[in-house]
Amino acid sequence: MTHPLIKHICRYxxxxxxxxxxxxxxxxxxxxxxxxxLLEEGQYSxxxxxxxxxxxxxxxxxxKGGEQTTQFALEDWWMSDFLAFGSHKPAVFYIQAVEKTQxxxxxxxxxxxxxxxFPYLEKYFRLMYQKGYxxxxxxxxxxYGMSREELYHMFATLYPAFVQRIPQYLLASFLxxxxxxxxxxxxxx
Amino acid sequence: MTHPLIKHICRYxxxxxxxxxxxxxxxxxxxxxxxxxLLEEGQYSxxxxxxxxxxxxxxxxxxKGGEQTTQFALEDWWMSDFLAFGSHKPAVFYIQAVEKTQxxxxxxxxxxxxxxxFPYLEKYFRLMYQKGYxxxxxxxxxxYGMSREELYHMFATLYPAFVQRIPQYLLASFLxxxxxxxxxxxxxx
Numbered sequence: 001m002t003h004p005l006i007k008h009i010c011r012y013x014x015x016x017x018x019x020x021x022x023x024x025x026x027x028x029x030x031x032x033x034x035x036x037x038l039l040e041e042g043q044y045s046x047x048x049x050x051x052x053x054x055x056x057x058x059x060x061x062x063x064k065g066g067e068q069t070t071q072f073a074l075e076d077w078w079m080s081d082f083l084a085f086g087s088h089k090p091a092v093f094y095i096q097a098v099e100k101t102q103x104x105x106x107x108x109x110x111x112x113x114x115x116x117x118f119p120y121l122e123k124y125f126r127l128m129y130q131k132g133y134x135x136x137x138x139x140x141x142x143x144y145g146m147s148r149e150e151l152y153h154m155f156a157t158l159y160p161a162f163v164q165r166i167p168q169y170l171l172a173s174f175l176x177x178x179x180x181x182x183x184x185x186x187x188x189x
Numbered sequence: 190m191t192h193p194l195i196k197h198i199c200r201y202x203x204x205x206x207x208x209x210x211x212x213x214x215x216x217x218x219x220x221x222x223x224x225x226x227l228l229e230e231g232q233y234s235x236x237x238x239x240x241x242x243x244x245x246x247x248x249x250x251x252x253k254g255g256e257q258t259t260q261f262a263l264e265d266w267w268m269s270d271f272l273a274f275g276s277h278k279p280a281v282f283y284i285q286a287v288e289k290t291q292x293x294x295x296x297x298x299x300x301x302x303x304x305x306x307f308p309y310l311e312k313y314f315r316l317m318y319q320k321g322y323x324x325x326x327x328x329x330x331x332x333y334g335m336s337r338e339e340l341y342h343m344f345a346t347l348y349p350a351f352v353q354r355i356p357q358y359l360l361a362s363f364l365x366x367x368x369x370x371x372x373x374x375x376x377x378x
Binding site for chain 1: 247251252257259260270271272273275281282304308309311312314315318319320322323324325326328329330332333334
């Protein structure tokens with residue numbers, strides 16, 4: 001069976017069989033329990049994660065001391081605090097497992113070395129960041145322009161499996177309202 | 190004098206002199222007057238812009254019929270509706286010149302052909318999108334977590350030249366408040 005990461009890369013670029021083992025050797029497998037942190041605000045740990053199974057979330061602690069989730073990553077998604085990853089700045093986000101998760105960790109140094117050795121992977125990562133950037137632009141649009149209820153309906157339509165899988169209190173936080181208000185919207189529907 | 194785009198690329202990757210003319214041949218120079226649109230919502234025109242001089246903004250029309258600016262691009266910045274650029278979806282944003290602007294236009298097809306011919310440029314674009322993505326993640330954090338007044342002070346501290354240059358009504362729209370409220374904040378300071 002092809003490794004999930006290699007399968008994902010092959011959607012965008014051709015990977016010769018002879019390179020597979022060498023590519024995978026740049027990654028560390030990490031297994032985290034539900035609610036375990038992979039990254040904490042203020043850390044200089046520069047790592048990006050590819051989810052094999054489970055789910056990660058990106059969040060920060062807001063002024064009221066609450067956890068505000070801004071992003072989720074399911075299977076085949078990459079997650080990092082990308083500004084901290086690409087700079088010498090400390091992280092401004094936490095990364096935490098929403099459920100028991102297996103992920104591949106790629107450090108900044110390993111990322112650079114991987115691309116040095118296999119330059120054809122630049123295209124894969126270019127496309128990942130291009131998509132991530134484009135999705136963020138739209139996300140910003142929705143944050144400015146939509147009511148929270150519309151945001152919920154959009155997510156429920158675009159990502160039905162996602163909305164079923166994420167715990168309700170996290171989905172509510174992500175959408176910017178209380179769990180009670182989320183139940184109310186769901187009942188209305 | 191080195192071309193501004195080549196100068197910018199050379200901050201990240203080495204460009205042999207012999208390639209410069211061929212690289213630039215993939216781009217079209219566009220000159221736009223103040224308030225002229227380069228992209229309109231619903232268009233399938235897939236182009237990314239590199240600003241040579243002037244300033245562009247990304248905005249959408251909100252439900253009240255107002256223009257909500259979500260991003261600016263000054264000299265040496267790239268701008269596009271990146272989800273539309275990388276897919277077959279219509280644009281959900283407008284791109285407009287804030288002042289008289291000269292930019293280089295790179296169509297999706299030219300982008301692909303450029304990278305096919307000069308694969309070492311993949312790294313440059315990968316880094317551009319990685320930075321853009323990282324900045325968007327932080328932007329989303331600020332939209333969730335900061336008051337509008339804090340947002341203003343953060344922008345004024347990080348980008349003083351930018352805050353001076355952008356017309357006040359656009360800066361107010363970008364920050365999500367009225368021009369009157371912006372004047373009030375500035376007076377307080």
